[in-house]
Amino acid sequence: MPEMPIHPLIAARRSARAFDPGRPVEAAKITALLEAARWAPSCANRQSWRYVVCRGPSLDALRGCLNAGNNWAVHAPLIVAVVTRSDLGCRITGRDYAGLDLGLSMENFILQCVAQGLIGHPIAGFDEEQAKTALGVPPDHRIFALLIVGYPGSEELLDETALAKEKAPRTRLPREETVFWEGWGKPGA
Numbered sequence: 001m002p003e004m005p006i007h008p009l010i011a012a013r014r015s016a017r018a019f020d021p022g023r024p025v026e027a028a029k030i031t032a033l034l035e036a037a038r039w040a041p042s043c044a045n046r047q048s049w050r051y052v053v054c055r056g057p058s059l060d061a062l063r064g065c066l067n068a069g070n071n072w073a074v075h076a077p078l079i080v081a082v083v084t085r086s087d088l089g090c091r092i093t094g095r096d097y098a099g100l101d102l103g104l105s106m107e108n109f110i111l112q113c114v115a116q117g118l119i120g121h122p123i124a125g126f127d128e129e130q131a132k133t134a135l136g137v138p139p140d141h142r143i144f145a146l147l148i149v150g151y152p153g154s155e156e157l158l159d160e161t162a163l164a165k166e167k168a169p170r171t172r173l174p175r176e177e178t179v180f181w182e183g184w185g186k187p188g189a
Protein backbone atom coordinates (compact mmCIF):
# COMPACT_ATOMS: atom_id res chain seq x y z
CA MET A 1 0.00 0.00 0.00
CA PRO A 2 1.43 3.45 -0.86
CA GLU A 3 2.35 5.61 2.13
CA MET A 4 0.03 8.52 2.86
CA PRO A 5 1.71 11.94 2.66
CA ILE A 6 2.38 13.80 5.87
CA HIS A 7 0.72 17.16 6.40
CA PRO A 8 2.14 19.81 4.01
CA LEU A 9 2.99 22.11 6.92
CA ILE A 10 5.16 19.44 8.52
CA ALA A 11 6.70 18.49 5.19
CA ALA A 12 7.60 22.12 4.45
CA ARG A 13 9.27 22.81 7.80
CA ARG A 14 13.03 22.84 7.89
CA SER A 15 15.67 24.55 10.00
CA ALA A 16 16.83 27.01 7.38
CA ARG A 17 19.62 29.55 7.97
CA ALA A 18 19.29 32.19 5.24
CA PHE A 19 17.25 35.12 6.56
CA ASP A 20 16.19 38.43 5.07
CA PRO A 21 17.72 40.95 7.50
CA GLY A 22 15.75 43.84 6.01
CA ARG A 23 12.29 42.42 6.55
CA PRO A 24 10.97 42.57 10.11
CA VAL A 25 8.26 40.18 11.28
CA GLU A 26 4.93 41.96 11.56
CA ALA A 27 3.54 42.41 15.09
CA ALA A 28 0.34 40.51 14.24
CA LYS A 29 2.39 37.55 13.02
CA ILE A 30 4.48 37.52 16.20
CA THR A 31 1.28 37.48 18.25
CA ALA A 32 -0.02 34.54 16.20
CA LEU A 33 3.23 32.60 16.77
CA LEU A 34 2.93 33.12 20.52
CA GLU A 35 -0.73 32.20 20.43
CA ALA A 36 0.07 28.95 18.61
CA ALA A 37 2.68 28.22 21.27
CA ARG A 38 0.17 28.99 24.02
CA TRP A 39 -2.32 26.43 22.78
CA ALA A 40 0.09 23.50 22.98
CA PRO A 41 -0.76 20.57 25.23
CA SER A 42 1.14 20.32 28.51
CA CYS A 43 1.21 17.90 31.41
CA ALA A 44 -1.72 18.79 33.75
CA ASN A 45 -2.03 21.99 31.70
CA ARG A 46 0.90 23.48 33.62
CA GLN A 47 2.07 25.46 30.56
CA SER A 48 5.59 25.49 31.88
CA TRP A 49 6.98 27.43 28.90
CA ARG A 50 7.99 31.08 29.13
CA TYR A 51 8.99 33.11 26.06
CA VAL A 52 11.11 36.25 25.91
CA VAL A 53 10.58 38.03 22.59
CA CYS A 54 13.61 39.98 21.35
CA ARG A 55 13.31 42.29 18.38
CA GLY A 56 14.60 45.60 19.79
CA PRO A 57 17.65 46.41 21.94
CA SER A 58 17.69 42.91 23.46
CA LEU A 59 18.22 41.43 20.00
CA ASP A 60 21.74 42.80 19.77
CA ALA A 61 22.56 41.42 23.20
CA LEU A 62 21.32 37.97 22.19
CA ARG A 63 23.28 38.06 18.94
CA GLY A 64 26.39 38.36 21.09
CA CYS A 65 25.50 35.10 22.88
CA LEU A 66 25.49 32.88 19.79
CA ASN A 67 28.05 30.13 19.37
CA ALA A 68 30.37 30.72 16.43
CA GLY A 69 28.66 27.98 14.42
CA ASN A 70 25.36 29.82 14.73
CA ASN A 71 26.58 33.12 13.33
CA TRP A 72 24.05 32.89 10.53
CA ALA A 73 21.42 33.79 13.16
CA VAL A 74 22.68 37.39 13.45
CA HIS A 75 20.73 38.21 10.28
CA ALA A 76 17.36 37.23 11.76
CA PRO A 77 15.16 40.14 12.86
CA LEU A 78 13.56 38.24 15.73
CA ILE A 79 14.89 35.87 18.38
CA VAL A 80 12.67 34.30 21.00
CA ALA A 81 14.23 32.80 24.11
CA VAL A 82 12.46 29.68 25.37
CA VAL A 83 12.64 29.47 29.13
CA THR A 84 11.44 27.16 31.87
CA ARG A 85 12.07 26.14 35.44
CA SER A 86 11.84 22.42 36.04
CA ASP A 87 9.27 22.73 38.83
CA LEU A 88 6.90 24.68 36.60
CA GLY A 89 6.09 21.38 34.92
CA CYS A 90 4.71 18.13 36.37
CA ARG A 91 6.91 15.65 38.08
CA ILE A 92 5.40 12.19 37.95
CA THR A 93 7.27 9.36 39.66
CA GLY A 94 10.59 11.06 38.93
CA ARG A 95 9.71 12.01 35.38
CA ASP A 96 10.14 15.74 34.82
CA TYR A 97 7.79 17.07 32.14
CA ALA A 98 8.76 20.76 31.81
CA GLY A 99 11.12 20.09 28.90
CA LEU A 100 8.49 18.07 27.09
CA ASP A 101 5.91 20.85 27.54
CA LEU A 102 8.45 23.26 26.14
CA GLY A 103 9.15 21.12 23.09
CA LEU A 104 5.49 20.71 22.26
CA SER A 105 4.91 24.43 22.54
CA MET A 106 8.00 25.21 20.47
CA GLU A 107 6.86 22.95 17.67
CA ASN A 108 3.49 24.72 17.60
CA PHE A 109 5.40 27.98 17.29
CA ILE A 110 7.61 26.62 14.54
CA LEU A 111 4.75 25.19 12.48
CA GLN A 112 2.92 28.49 12.80
CA CYS A 113 6.08 30.08 11.40
CA VAL A 114 5.85 27.82 8.36
CA ALA A 115 2.16 28.65 7.93
CA GLN A 116 3.05 32.36 7.92
CA GLY A 117 5.91 32.08 5.41
CA LEU A 118 8.57 32.40 8.11
CA ILE A 119 11.62 30.40 9.11
CA GLY A 120 11.55 29.21 12.72
CA HIS A 121 14.89 27.61 13.57
CA PRO A 122 15.49 26.35 17.14
CA ILE A 123 19.04 26.43 18.45
CA ALA A 124 20.78 25.22 21.60
CA GLY A 125 24.20 26.60 20.62
CA PHE A 126 24.44 29.79 22.67
CA ASP A 127 25.95 30.99 25.93
CA GLU A 128 23.10 30.49 28.37
CA GLU A 129 24.54 32.47 31.28
CA GLN A 130 25.29 35.43 29.04
CA ALA A 131 21.78 35.25 27.55
CA LYS A 132 20.18 35.02 31.00
CA THR A 133 22.06 38.09 32.15
CA ALA A 134 21.21 40.00 28.97
CA LEU A 135 17.50 39.27 29.35
CA GLY A 136 17.27 39.36 33.15
CA VAL A 137 16.10 35.74 33.35
CA PRO A 138 16.09 34.64 37.02
CA PRO A 139 18.96 32.33 38.03
CA ASP A 140 16.64 29.39 38.81
CA HIS A 141 15.21 29.39 35.26
CA ARG A 142 16.88 27.82 32.23
CA ILE A 143 16.95 29.05 28.66
CA PHE A 144 16.56 25.77 26.80
CA ALA A 145 16.62 27.17 23.29
CA LEU A 146 16.49 30.25 21.14
CA LEU A 147 14.02 30.39 18.28
CA ILE A 148 15.56 32.21 15.35
CA VAL A 149 12.75 33.73 13.32
CA GLY A 150 12.41 35.74 10.12
CA TYR A 151 11.59 35.70 6.44
CA PRO A 152 13.74 33.61 4.10
CA GLY A 153 16.53 35.59 2.41
CA SER A 154 19.57 35.25 0.23
CA GLU A 155 22.16 32.55 0.85
CA GLU A 156 24.82 35.14 0.00
CA LEU A 157 24.92 36.22 3.63
CA LEU A 158 25.94 32.74 4.80
CA ASP A 159 29.55 31.83 5.48
CA GLU A 160 31.00 28.67 3.98
CA THR A 161 30.12 26.42 6.91
CA ALA A 162 26.56 27.64 7.18
CA LEU A 163 26.10 27.38 3.43
CA ALA A 164 27.30 23.79 3.46
CA LYS A 165 24.80 22.94 6.20
CA GLU A 166 22.07 24.76 4.33
CA LYS A 167 22.71 22.72 1.21
CA ALA A 168 23.19 19.38 2.95
CA PRO A 169 20.44 16.85 2.42
CA ARG A 170 18.08 16.45 5.37
CA THR A 171 18.26 12.99 6.84
CA ARG A 172 16.41 10.86 9.36
CA LEU A 173 17.11 7.52 10.98
CA PRO A 174 15.20 4.72 9.33
CA ARG A 175 11.81 4.30 10.96
CA GLU A 176 12.67 0.72 11.94
CA GLU A 177 15.38 2.11 14.22
CA THR A 178 13.07 4.38 16.18
CA VAL A 179 9.69 2.64 16.01
CA PHE A 180 8.86 -0.78 17.39
CA TRP A 181 5.60 -2.66 17.14
CA GLU A 182 3.96 -4.69 19.87
CA GLY A 183 7.06 -4.61 22.06
CA TRP A 184 10.56 -3.19 22.43
CA GLY A 185 12.88 -3.94 19.54
CA LYS A 186 10.22 -5.64 17.43
CA PRO A 187 10.11 -4.49 13.80
CA GLY A 188 6.81 -3.92 12.03
CA ALA A 189 5.33 -6.47 9.69
Ligand SMILES: Cc1cc2nc3c(=O)[nH]c(=O)nc-3n(C[C@H](O)[C@H](O)[C@H](O)COP(=O)(O)O)c2cc1C
Binds near residue numbers: 070122
Ligand atom coordinates in the same frame (compact mmCIF):
# COMPACT_ATOMS: atom_id res chain seq x y z
C1 LIG B 1 16.85 21.43 20.75
C2 LIG B 1 17.43 21.77 19.40
C3 LIG B 1 18.64 22.42 19.33
C4 LIG B 1 19.19 22.78 18.09
N1 LIG B 1 20.35 23.50 18.04
C5 LIG B 1 20.82 23.93 16.85
C6 LIG B 1 21.96 24.76 16.79
O1 LIG B 1 22.56 25.13 17.80
N2 LIG B 1 22.39 25.15 15.55
C7 LIG B 1 21.75 24.79 14.40
O2 LIG B 1 22.17 25.21 13.32
N3 LIG B 1 20.64 24.00 14.44
C8 LIG B 1 20.16 23.57 15.64
N4 LIG B 1 19.04 22.80 15.69
C9 LIG B 1 18.36 22.40 14.43
C10 LIG B 1 18.70 20.96 14.10
O3 LIG B 1 20.04 20.88 13.68
C11 LIG B 1 17.72 20.46 13.04
O4 LIG B 1 16.43 20.46 13.57
C12 LIG B 1 18.07 19.05 12.55
O5 LIG B 1 19.32 19.04 11.92
C13 LIG B 1 17.04 18.52 11.57
O6 LIG B 1 16.90 19.38 10.48
P1 LIG B 1 15.49 20.03 10.10
O7 LIG B 1 15.01 20.81 11.31
O8 LIG B 1 15.75 20.92 8.93
O9 LIG B 1 14.55 18.92 9.81
C14 LIG B 1 18.49 22.43 16.91
C15 LIG B 1 17.27 21.76 16.99
C16 LIG B 1 16.74 21.45 18.21
C17 LIG B 1 15.38 20.77 18.27
